[in-house]
Structures are given as C-alpha cells and as structure tokens.
Amino acid sequence: MMSTRENFxxxxxPALLAVLFPFYWITFLGQSFNGFEEAFKQDLLTLNWRDLLFVLIGALEVFVYISLSKHLKCYLNANAARLLLLMMAxxxxxxxxxxxxxxxxxxxxYNSxxxxxxxxxMILSLGSLGIFTLVAAVFSIVSLVNKQLPPLLKAFCVLMLxxxxxxxxxxxxxTNVFLFPAALLILSIYFVKEREELEVI
Structure with missing residues (x-):
C-alpha cells in the first residue's frame, strides 16, 4: 500500500494535469483552422512557452501512469494492467x-x-498516439473485468475506454480534450480517498 505522502x-x-492538458491543446489547435496536421507543422517551426508546457504535460502523464501501476500492486490479478500502464507511459x-x-x-x-x-x-507523433490508443483500450477492458478494483478506478477506466x-x-x-481531464479528476479523487483511508488506519 502507498504511503500518505505518495498518495498526496x-x-x-492528475489534478494539475487536468488543468494543463485542456489549456495546452485548446491553445495548440487554436493556432490553425486547418486541423491538427497544420497546427503541428506550425508548432514545429517555433520555440515558445507551449513547448515547455508540452514537456511538463508529458512528464505529469508518465508519472500518473507509473504511480497507478505501482498502486495496482495492492490488487489481485492486476499484473497485466500494470504492464499495460507502463507501456502507456x-x-x-x-x-x-x-x-x-x-x-x-x-x-x-529552414532547408530541404x-x-x-x-x-x-508527424509519423512518430501519430504512430505513438495510435498505438497508445490501442494499448489504453486494452488496459481499460482488462481493468474493467477485474472484480478487485474499486468503483472509482473502474469509472476512470470507463472514461479511458x-x-x-x-x-x-x-x-x-x-472531445478528449474535455474527457481526459474528467478521467484525471476521478483518479485524483480516488487517490485522495485512499490517502484518507491510510490516515484512518
């Protein structure tokens, strides 16, 4: 079981990521009305505060998946889910x-x-995003069929799926610009509840 500090x-x-994620992607897509590809190309040619925010968001998301993977040690039959979380990270x-x-x-x-x-x-970005989507879907399904997991974690997995x-x-x-923060807030609430349970114990 995780310590109180680790749970905090x-x-x-995930609470911080739930705020930064939609802010970044709304401002990113707002650079161009021609869709993701054009916005991506425009962003590649500039270096600004969004790049630092992009790195921070990535670091937070990796931390969230690794933390959740460590936490799943507490539950039976969760090894597959833990491995999938590490793949997602x-x-x-x-x-x-x-x-x-x-x-x-x-x-x-700029040259040839x-x-x-x-x-x-673009290929690396879309390729990793596509594979991530498949792995995250499998993780969600594997977690949802695990009867050991609590309701809040299952709610997180439903939104992920x-x-x-x-x-x-x-x-x-x-629409994931809004759904992902909702899933993250559920996960944050879950960790808060787990922390409260640790304090009671």
Missing part, C-alpha cells in the same frame, strides 16, 4: 519526445531537410 503526490499530479514519452524535432527546427534555418524532419516528427473509441473515430477525437 499521486493525487496532485513509454508511448507517452515517445510522443512527447517530438519536442526534440521542434527544438532542432526552431534553432536552424526540414520537410523530411517535419514528416518524421470511451476516449479510445472516440480517438479511433478521428472526427470526434477533439
């Missing part, structure tokens, strides 16, 4: 590593190689 940090991380890391392309393109003059770098960054389905439709993927 685990509760704070790895894919999030890969997705956010695209900031390296951003830094390179922003600090060098820049177009290839932008394309590689819904997000994965919407992500696969592409057209409705933008």
């Amino acid at each position: 940090i685990s509760a704070a991380a 790895s894919l999030v890391t890969l997705f956010h590593l695209t900031v390296v392309f951003d830094i390179y393109l922003a600090l060098t003059q 190689l820049s177009e290839n770098i932008s394309f590689a960054a 819904l997000m994965c389905i919407l992500q696969m439709t592409v057209v409705l993927a933008f």
Whole structure:
C-alpha cells in the first residue's frame, strides 16, 4: 500500500494535469483552422512557452501512469494492467519526445531537410498516439473485468475506454480534450480517498 505522502503526490499530479492538458491543446489547435496536421507543422517551426508546457504535460502523464501501476500492486490479478500502464507511459514519452524535432527546427534555418524532419516528427507523433490508443483500450477492458478494483478506478477506466473509441473515430477525437481531464479528476479523487483511508488506519 502507498504511503500518505505518495498518495498526496499521486493525487496532485492528475489534478494539475487536468488543468494543463485542456489549456495546452485548446491553445495548440487554436493556432490553425486547418486541423491538427497544420497546427503541428506550425508548432514545429517555433520555440515558445507551449513547448515547455508540452514537456511538463508529458512528464505529469508518465508519472500518473507509473504511480497507478505501482498502486495496482495492492490488487489481485492486476499484473497485466500494470504492464499495460507502463507501456502507456513509454508511448507517452515517445510522443512527447517530438519536442526534440521542434527544438532542432526552431534553432536552424529552414532547408530541404526540414520537410523530411517535419514528416518524421508527424509519423512518430501519430504512430505513438495510435498505438497508445490501442494499448489504453486494452488496459481499460482488462481493468474493467477485474472484480478487485474499486468503483472509482473502474469509472476512470470507463472514461479511458470511451476516449479510445472516440480517438479511433478521428472526427470526434477533439472531445478528449474535455474527457481526459474528467478521467484525471476521478483518479485524483480516488487517490485522495485512499490517502484518507491510510490516515484512518
């Protein structure tokens, strides 16, 4: 079982991410009315505060999945879910590593190689996001069939599964800007409740 301090940090991380995530992606997509691809290309050519926020969001999301994976040690038949969470954390890391392309393109003059770098960054971004969606869907299903998990964790998994389905439709993927923060707040509440239980014990 996690300590009170660990539960407090685990509760704070998803709560902070629930605020930063929609703020970043709404401002990101607001750069262009031509969709994700055009906004992505525009962002690659500039280096600003959004890049730092992008890295922070990635670090927080990785921390949330790793913390949840550690917490699932408390439950029976959760090894598969824990492994899937670690895979999700790895894919999030890969997705956010695209900031390296951003830094390179922003600090060098645009040339013939820049177009290839932008394309590689796009492939890495979309590829890791697509695989993450599949892994997250499997994690959600595996967790939902585990009778040992408490209701709040299952509510988190229900929202995660819904997000994965919407992500696969592409057209409705933008709704995840609001669904993901809702899932994170549920997870934060779960960790707060767990912390209170530890204090009672």
